[in-house]
Amino acid sequence: MNTAQYLIKQxxxxxxxxxxxxxxxxxxxxxxxxxxxxAFASGSGLAEHVAPLEATIHIISGTAAITVGEKVVxxxxxxxxxxxxxxxxxxxxxxATVLLLTLLK
Numbered sequence: 001m002n003t004a005q006y007l008i009k010q011x012x013x014x015x016x017x018x019x020x021x022x023x024x025x026x027x028x029x030x031x032x033x034x035x036x037x038x039a040f041a042s043g044s045g046l047a048e049h050v051a052p053l054e055a056t057i058h059i060i061s062g063t064a065a066i067t068v069g070e071k072v073v074x075x076x077x078x079x080x081x082x083x084x085x086x087x088x089x090x091x092x093x094x095x096a097t098v099l100l101l102t103l104l105k
Contacts, residue, residue, distance in 0.1 A: 011060055015039045017096040022046070027100075034103040040064065040093035048090040054104040057081045057089075062097030066090070075099070 007028055015025050017039040027035040040062070048067065057066065057080070064075040067090045068083060075097070083089060091099070 011037060011098070011100065015098060017041060017098065020044065032105055034105065036101045036103075038099050038101060040091070040097045040099075042093055042095050042097075045092035046090055048088050050086045050088055051083070051103060052085060054085050055083050055087075056102045056104075057083075057091075058100040058102075060098040060100055063094045064097045064099070065092045065094060 009027055011027075014027065015023060015037050017023070018041050020041045021044050022041070023039045025037045027037050029035070037060075045064070057075075059075045059077055059079040061077055066073045066075045066079075066081065067088075068081055069087055069089070073079065073081065075091070091097075
């Protein structure tokens with residue numbers, strides 16, 4: 001973090017949705033957490049994978065099918081998911097989608 005005890009970001013201004021594929025940008029990374037903003041073009045996504053840390057996903061804009069373990073979630077703005085470390089998950093953007101991933105260290 002910077003010298004102040006807070007960090008303010010306008011997430012919509014931090015990333016541009018690509019024409020294809022995905023883009024990511026680290027918003028913050030410190031001893032307690034790593035926060036990454038992702039932008040997905042419609043139809044793109046991430047194959048099933050696991051994170052080594054507890055994590056949350058927060059859909060900022062767009063819609064996506066998110067699989068967490070065996071459950072498929074209709075992700076839309078405001079959807080928030082918390083996962084234990086090593087929980088299998090994947091994402092498939094149905095429309096241009098922006099999400100915030102927070103890894104808890």
